[in-house]
């Protein structure tokens with residue numbers, strides 16, 4: 219294969235399809251929605267910052283009149299020293315007040331911005347916690363991280379300086395225009411000729427800038443998704459010596475990200491020179507026309523100087539408004555992405571009037587259950603299963619036959635697309651999700667270990683459990699032996715995913731975790747697959763403790779672990795092929811018999 223083809227193939231391998239540019243027009247409704255996060259501070263930080271802004275804006279508006287018109291036209295022209303001293307003192311005091319007001323404005327605005335960012339992040343994280351498995355199936359962890367971190371960070375500037383600058387600049391702009399007209403309407407009108415030109419250029423730039431900030435977010439998301447996947451999968455990458463390809467792809471997304479930033483900042487940078495250019499034209503008009511007006515005594519020199527001050531102040535907020543506008547566009551691009559998550563409804567939700575169970579016995583019924591992860595193929599075809607309370611049922615079958623899907627439906631990680639799943643004869647759609655899940659423990663083959671101590675990890679099953687209860691649960695499943703051998707026993711710190719523990723040890727921790735939760739229903743999905751034969755004997759004993767008095771669903775490829783099950787259901791392509799206990803199925807000499815024989819032969823050969 220040619221080098222170019224290989225590169226294309228690598229690109230195809232890393233495909234993060236769900237991140238697309240959201241291109242909706244600038245939306246005021248969305249802007250208000252974003253600003254609604256300021257509401258909790260509408261009686262505290264917001265009015266305080268507003269007063270500070272008002273004070274500094276008023277000082278800035280009053281000072282040029284005092285400096286130009288009063289100082290030049292009255293105090294200096296009339297050689298009035300007393301008035302001059304009063305003016306100098308007043309102007310100094312005004313600037314001092316403005317300095318103090320500004321200090322507080324910055325402090326309060328920063329506090330306001332931080333608080334708002336904290337609230338938005340909390341809101342999105344809380345919401346993401348409630349989203350269904352389907353949501354996570356469709357997105358990479360990296361792209362979710364970008365929205366919770368980068369997108370929210372990009373709102374920070376908007377809330378710390380943008381919103382209040384906008385207010386300040388608005389007050390300044392209106393004040394300046396009023397004062398300019400009061401000082402000299404002719405001169406003001408002459409200068410205002412440039413405003414429509416400026417307006418035209420800025421609106422034509424607007425769309426492009428917004429689009430380019432969205433592209434930046436998109437590229438960042440792609441970069442983060444790849445980064446996250448690369449780090450999580452580094453062991454596989456190294457074992458297949460794919461580092462070079464990985465680096466090449468990373469380089470590609472990194473440079474896409476770099477160029478998108480370049481492009482966005484290039485477009486952004488066009489705004490300020492444009493304002494400066496119009497400023498220069500305005501100043502030229504001021505000097506040329508102003509000089510004529512002074513010559514024919516239509517205005518005084520003092521008025522001219524005040525006018526020049528105000529004109530400078532007129533371009534300044536316009537220029538800053540441009541910057542704020544860009545912040546606003548960046549914020550809009552990010553907030554669209556944030557609200558997209560916040561508006562995402564969980565696919566699985568509580569019914570309006572859920573049935574509250576006093577106690578759960580654990581009887582499970584699948585009645586003609588159909589399920590498809592996507593419309594193109596069914597994972598379950600009209601499955602009917604009846605599991606009496608307290609029984610152990612094993613699900614066996616080839617890879618992809620639908621075993622895990624059945625377990626997922628019991629916990630309502632997904633809802634059946636046809637038929638019904640019942641627990642204690644109640645459709646689980648009518649049970650409160652949190653209550654349902656609190657009575658089910660799921661032990662997966664790939665146990666997730668959180669960063670913290672072993673004690674914390676087992677206690678995850680029941681946060682209110684005492685240390686003694688945690689140790690007892692570990693002893694009951696035979697995990698105590700290996701935990702005691704660790705450097706700090708139960709207080710040994712394990713990093714995220716428990717990489718320092720063996721797969722079997724992680725599995726034992728998850729057994730203890732499940733036992734501590736004291737569930738009515740327990741689901742073991744390939745839970746004993748990573749345990750050696752010696753440990754398996756121990757585990758079989760532990761399983762007896764774990765499963766006694768509970769309804770259990772065991773998914774196992776290793777058929778030796780499920781011989782004791784009350785019922786064994788054999789699945790194939792989402793349909794039930796046969797069911798019965800080990801003896802019955804062996805006697806029948808059907809699919810199960812074939813599977814057992816095949817495994818037995820494999821072991822013998824091995």
Ligand SMILES: Nc1ncnc2c1ncn2[C@@H]1O[C@H](COP(=O)(O)OP(=O)(O)OP(=O)(O)O)[C@@H](O)[C@H]1O
Nearest residue numbers: 355591592597615616617618619620621622623624
């Ligand atoms: N999240 C998902 N999105 C889309 N399709 C999925 C998803 N999970 C599973 N599937 C598909 O649904 C079918 C049933 O998968 P399931 O995980 O239930 O099989 P299984 O019998 O548990 O397999 P295994 O023994 O390999 O764990 C498979 O064809 C699988 O590709």
